[in-house]
Amino acid sequence: MSEPQPLIQVRNLAKIYRMGDVEVSALRGVDLTVQRGEFIAIVGPSGSGKSTLFYILGGLASASSGSVIIDGKELAHLSDTERTRIRRDLVGFVFQKYNLLPTLSARDNIEMAQYIAGQTHKPETAAWFRQTLELLGVGHRLNHKPRSLSGGEQQRVAIARAIVNHPALVLADEPTGNLDTENSEVVLKLLRDLNERTGQTILMITHNPEAAAYAHRIVHMRDGRIIHP
Amino acid sequence: MINKLVFQNLKHRWVRTVLSATAVGVQVTMILTLVGLSFGTLEDMSQRSKGAGADILIRPPGSSIIGLSTAPIPEKVLSFVRNLPHVAVATGTVVHPIGGANSITGIDLDSFSRMSGGFKYIRGGPFRNPDDVIVDEYWARQYHLDVGDEYTFLNRKWHVCGIVQPGKLARLFIPLHILQDLSANTGKLTMIYVKLDDPANLKEAMKAIRAALPDYQIYSIAEYVSLISVDNIPGLKAFIYVVIGISIVVGFLVVFLSMYTAVLERTREIGILKALGATPGMVLGMLVRETVILALVGTAAGILFTYGTRWAIMRYVPGSLTQVIVPDWWPIAALVSLVGSLLGALYPGWKAARQDAIEALAYE
Numbered sequence: 055m056s057e058p059q060p061l062i063q064v065r066n067l068a069k070i071y072r073m074g075d076v077e078v079s080a081l082r083g084v085d086l087t088v089q090r091g092e093f094i095a096i097v098g099p100s101g102s103g104k105s106t107l108f109y110i111l112g113g114l115a116s117a118s119s120g121s122v123i124i125d126g127k128e129l130a131h132l133s134d135t136e137r138t139r140i141r142r143d144l145v146g147f148v149f150q151k152y153n154l155l156p157t158l159s160a161r162d163n164i165e166m167a168q169y170i171a172g173q174t175h176k177p178e179t180a181a182w183f184r185q186t187l188e189l190l191g192v193g194h195r196l197n198h199k200p201r202s203l204s205g206g207e208q209q210r211v212a213i214a215r216a217i218v219n220h221p222a223l224v225l226a227d228e229p230t231g232n233l234d235t236e237n238s239e240v241v242l243k244l245l246r247d248l249n250e251r252t253g254q255t256i257l258m259i260t261h262n263p264e265a266a267a268y269a270h271r272i273v274h275m276r277d278g279r280i281i282h283p
Numbered sequence: 284m285i286n287k288l289v290f291q292n293l294k295h296r297w298v299r300t301v302l303s304a305t306a307v308g309v310q311v312t313m314i315l316t317l318v319g320l321s322f323g324t325l326e327d328m329s330q331r332s333k334g335a336g337a338d339i340l341i342r343p344p345g346s347s348i349i350g351l352s353t354a355p356i357p358e359k360v361l362s363f364v365r366n367l368p369h370v371a372v373a374t375g376t377v378v379h380p381i382g383g384a385n386s387i388t389g390i391d392l393d394s395f396s397r398m399s400g401g402f403k404y405i406r407g408g409p410f411r412n413p414d415d416v417i418v419d420e421y422w423a424r425q426y427h428l429d430v431g432d433e434y435t436f437l438n439r440k441w442h443v444c445g446i447v448q449p450g451k452l453a454r455l456f457i458p459l460h461i462l463q464d465l466s467a468n469t470g471k472l473t474m475i476y477v478k479l480d481d482p483a484n485l486k487e488a489m490k491a492i493r494a495a496l497p498d499y500q501i502y503s504i505a506e507y508v509s510l511i512s513v514d515n516i517p518g519l520k521a522f523i524y525v526v527i528g529i530s531i532v533v534g535f536l537v538v539f540l541s542m543y544t545a546v547l548e549r550t551r552e553i554g555i556l557k558a559l560g561a562t563p564g565m566v567l568g569m570l571v572r573e574t575v576i577l578a579l580v581g582t583a584a585g586i587l588f589t590y591g592t593r594w595a596i597m598r599y600v601p602g603s604l605t606q607v608i609v610p611d612w613w614p615i616a617a618l619v620s621l622v623g624s625l626l627g628a629l630y631p632g633w634k635a636a637r638q639d640a641i642e643a644l645a646y647e
Contacts, residue, residue, distance in 0.1 A: 112558070114558065114641050114644075138557070138561075141558060141560040147559075153551070153554075153555045155288065155556075157292050157294070157295040158288060162287060162291075165284060166556075167559050169284035170560045170561050170565070
């Protein structure tokens with residue numbers, strides 16, 4: 055029997071930012087393999103390179119060298135247009151500041167992600183999504199605009215938006231960074247539930263060890279490298 | 284979905300939306316009011332020329348269609364014309380400027396009344412004294428004049444003796460011989476109006492007058508009225524084009540500023556859309572749709588404003604200006620505002636489409 059293909063394969067990934075005449079190495083040869091259905095936490099202090107890794111895995115930035123394969127697609131050196139397609143088809147984002155469109159209702163925020171992905175059916179017509187909304191506890195708040203929702207509710211809507219198109223990977227950047235303890239716990243449990251119930255692969259970036267403890271595996275980063283403490 | 288986002292954005296920043304649409308509207312009003320004033324003033328001139336009741340108009344050699352301030356026709360020409368075949372009534376006038384685009388007309392009230400059917404007096408009556416002046420209703424309204432009031436022009440005090448219904452030749456009348464003397468045109472006329480015994484004899488009568496006065500400009504009234512058009516007013520068309528050009532620049536600047544601010548305000552939202560996988564074309568399309576809506580709403584507002592300017596003109600300066608509503612120009616004004624607005628949205632749209640998603644998401 056052949057080994058299942060990993061969802062993410064990162065090999066010798068490097069990223070150098072140029073700030074004027076100065077070069078800053080944000081990633082210095084990162085190797086990482088993530089299997090389908092894993093819930094991984096990447097932890098590390100500020101400046102460790104975890105956000106840069108997040109941006110490259112999410113198709114928001116290109117790599118300087120090395121290889122990144124997600125779901126069989128190499129995305130280390132893609133053009134802007136190709137990276138846009140990767141973001142649309144492969145990745146769902148959950149941000150620290152929720153990043154919901156403030157002028158649209160929660161429902162419209164979710165539908166916008168669908169519209170951009172070219173899907174035409176209403177998300178709530180799918181049974182699995184109705185159940186997910188129930189699980190997230192925001193089904194009754196969908197007509198509200200972000201300003202009428204609490205931080206926890208906004209983050210749960212953002213999670214619904216991230217998974218509505220069945221992405222291969224959900225990338226969560228400090229998803230509890232703006233939440234109080236109670237709401238943080240709710241969101242982290244939800245991410246773990248989603249992972250367990252639907253097999254959704256989740257890669258979460260955090261500097262909080264308590265949040266990281268919800269993941270199956272914790273990857274530590276420091277100075278642009280993955281370390282093994 | 285994008286349309287929903289566009290509408291919600293416009294609704295959310297309603298002050299900016301209202302101001303931008305109003306500014307585009309002012310630009311449209313500028314065009315439509317100018318064109319409406321040009322057409323209205325010319326149409327009013329035509330109507331008043333027809334209101335004189337003449338069939339033929341004799342103008343001095345080499346004169347232009349619009350604007351007469353000299354009186355080069357000797358009065359004996361009038362006596363000569365009166366004796367030509369089929370001429371029932373002939374009357375001469377003198378036109379003299381009194382400031383701005385306004386002028387006063389000297390008439391021989393007796394022959395003018397026989398030609399035009401006479402003034403319809405709203406208040407007062409015909410000239411009784413040499414310092415009497417007759418004004419039409421619009422002029423009286425604009426300058427708050429009533430019968431018996433003193434009115435100063437040409438460095439003299441005049442007395443309003445009658446207020447008449449508008450539509451007959453001019454707005455301000457004094458006796459012909461008085462104006463001839465005052466303007467140093469004694470025995471001279473600016474124009475001669477001829478009424479025939481039967482309009483059916485027009486061709487024959489014109490032929491006779493042309494033969495008798497070969498250097499003069501002889502027009503049937505229908506012909507003359509058809510010549511009072513934008514095309515025949517020197518510089519007017521160019522002036523309209525200049526205003527249209529300025530309008531495009533104004534529209535461009537207004538929408539440029541508005542969209543530039545919108546793109547800055549929405550940097551983070553643009554970042555969110557890009558993170559969700561929106562293409563640069565989608566982001567640009569969103570701003571273009573917003574611009575088109577602003578331009579169309581602005582155009583509609585501008586058209587409504589022209590009804591306001593027409594009301595204001597009729598209320599405050601009906602004697603000097605006449606504005607008509609020009610629906611034929613609505614599509615042109617809409618196109619001008621659309622072109623100006625889209626040009627203005629080009630750079631902000633390009634900037635938004637090229638926005639770096641990471642920087643945009645980090646924007647506070």
